[in-house]
Amino acid sequence: MPATPPTGPIATGALSTPDLDASGPAASAPKAPASTIAPEAPGPRRRILNLLPGLGLCAAAVVIALGVSSVLPTMSALLTAIILGVLLRNTVRLPAAIEPGLTFAAKKLLRLGVVLLGLQLVLGDILGLGAGMIVVVIAIVVIGIAATMLIGKWMGVSLTQRLLIACGFSICGAAAIAAVDGVIDTEDEEEVVTGIALVVVFGTLMIPIVPLLATAMHLTNHEAGLWAGGSVHEVAQVVATGGAIGGAALGLAVIVKLARVLMLAPVMAVIGVVRRRALAKSAPGADVNIKRPPIVPLFVLGFIAMVALRSTGWLPESVLDVGKTAQTALLAAAMFGLGMGVHIKRIVKVGPKPFLLALAATVVVASTALAGILIVG
Numbered sequence: 289m290p291a292t293p294p295t296g297p298i299a300t301g302a303l304s305t306p307d308l309d310a311s312g313p314a315a316s317a318p319k320a321p322a323s324t325i326a327p328e329a330p331g332p333r334r335r336i337l338n339l340l341p342g343l344g345l346c347a348a349a350v351v352i353a354l355g356v357s358s359v360l361p362t363m364s365a366l367l368t369a370i371i372l373g374v375l376l377r378n379t380v381r382l383p384a385a386i387e388p389g390l391t392f393a394a395k396k397l398l399r400l401g402v403v404l405l406g407l408q409l410v411l412g413d414i415l416g417l418g419a420g421m422i423v424v425v426i427a428i429v430v431i432g433i434a435a436t437m438l439i440g441k442w443m444g445v446s447l448t449q450r451l452l453i454a455c456g457f458s459i460c461g462a463a464a465i466a467a468v469d470g471v472i473d474t475e476d477e478e479e480v481v482t483g484i485a486l487v488v489v490f491g492t493l494m495i496p497i498v499p500l501l502a503t504a505m506h507l508t509n510h511e512a513g514l515w516a517g518g519s520v521h522e523v524a525q526v527v528a529t530g531g532a533i534g535g536a537a538l539g540l541a542v543i544v545k546l547a548r549v550l551m552l553a554p555v556m557a558v559i560g561v562v563r564r565r566a567l568a569k570s571a572p573g574a575d576v577n578i579k580r581p582p583i584v585p586l587f588v589l590g591f592i593a594m595v596a597l598r599s600t601g602w603l604p605e606s607v608l609d610v611g612k613t614a615q616t617a618l619l620a621a622a623m624f625g626l627g628m629g630v631h632i633k634r635i636v637k638v639g640p641k642p643f644l645l646a647l648a649a650t651v652v653v654a655s656t657a658l659a660g661i662l663i664v665g
Contacts, residue, residue: 342389342625346397349373349624350617357616364524366462367488369620370481373627386628394477394625398466399587401618405463405549406594407603407611408523414547421514424660425547428518429555431656432458436649445641448474451559452483453642457649460549461487461522466622467552471559471585477629482638484626486646491521494650499532511661513537517544518657521650550595556588 353368376382414422433454440450451472456465465483474480498519502512513536516529523545530541597603603611 338385339389339392341383342386342391343393343621344389345386346389346393346621346624349376350620353620353624354617361524361528364522365616365620366522366524366623370462370484370488370623370627373624374481374630374632377628377630378632390625390628392625393621394629395470395622397618397625398622399470399585399590401615401622402463402467402470402552403587403590403594404611404615404618405460405552406591407598407608407615409546409550409595409598411595411599413543414550417543417547418664420664421544421661422547424518424657424664425544426551427660428653428656429458429548429551432649432653433555435652436645439648439652440645443641443645445645446479448472448476449479449483449642450645452479453486453645453649455555455559456483456487457490457521457646457653458548459552459555460545461491461525462623463549463619464552464555466619466626467556467588468559470587471556472563477626478631478638481626481630482642484623486642487521490646490650491525494520494654495525495528495532498529498654502533509533509535509537510540513540514544514661515654515658517541518548518661519650519654520545523549553588553592553595556585560585 349369349372350365352372353365356363356368357365417425436454436457437450440453445453452465452468452474455468456462458464462484465480465487468474469480498516499512502515507515512533513530516533516537517526517540520526520529520541523542526541526545527538530538533541598608
């Protein structure tokens with residue numbers, strides 16, 4: 289007679305302990321309802337497949353943004369990408385399947401783009417500015433951030449919003465805002481997009497204003513170039529401004545701007561330390577359960593490594609060209625992802641305060657740069 293197959297908990301593997309006494313604790317312990325059991329996390333293949341729709345949309349947006357930038361150099365790929373994202377989000381109903389890929393682009397691809405940004409910097413060029421101008425660059429960043437934070441606090445702007453604006457306007461525009469978001473992990477993504485939009489608006493306005501003011505103040509071509517690099521927000525906007533001034537101004541403007549970009553690493557490190565301390569104070573005695581940001585984020589270390597690698601002079605121009613294109617594409621994909629998180633109705637509700645703070649930040653940064661250049665001579 290064949291043996292009857294076992295049934296019940298032993299057959300299903302429900303019991304993993306040797307205690308098989310039906311009257312023991314195992315039998316009397318309450319079972320968790322099926323609805324409370326956490327679903328199994330998707331495997332790597334499934335996670336990758338989930339990203340593909342959103343990343344595919346980002347790729348299409350990057351192609352369009354790069355095409356527009358090649359035709360209209362003053363329209364940077366980053367600016368075009370974020371505008372595309374905002375327009376698409378607010379005019380077309382899109383499937384939920386694109387959301388994981390958009391989030392991945394806005395977070396992960398963004399940090400990789402910041403890393404590759406380091407390939408644009410050569411320490412020798414920056415040191416060639418001289419000690420006096422390097423001090424001016426440090427003053428622009430430090431005074432710009434400090435003053436913007438204080439003015440924003442007085443105006444009642446949220447801490448994260450004024451920190452995003454302060455770093456974006458003082459260091460290197462959208463890339464700096466994105467880097468700050470990578471360190472503090474801003475809960476309201478619309479604050480990030482608002483900061484980037486303000487950089488675009490005010491930085492673009494500076495393109496004609498700086499050359500006109502430089503002419504009105506009888507600045508030399510050399511001084512005007514230094515001022516453009518010290519006061520305009522985005523690298524692409526600096527190139528446009530330096531080109532409008534003409535002569536040797538363009539080269540000087542770009543070098544000064546890249547010196548400001550180099551300040552990204554120490555500023556992010558300081559923000560990381562401050563955030564760690566704030567988290568520790570908010571939950572004393574719960575250090576084990578607190579996820580603290582690293583003192584220096586990994587992508588900032590990568591940025592520093594790329595600066596060091598570029599400064600060795602070992603990389604051929606072909607590699608640098610590929611790196612620059614990849615950096616632009618990654619940051620454009622991230623800007624599109626951020627733009628897709630913008631709902632215009634919510635932005636309108638933000639009110640005039642961020643715009644007034646952005647104006648104040650622009651005036652502070654430009655004034656500090658001009659004063660420093662005139663003093664250093």
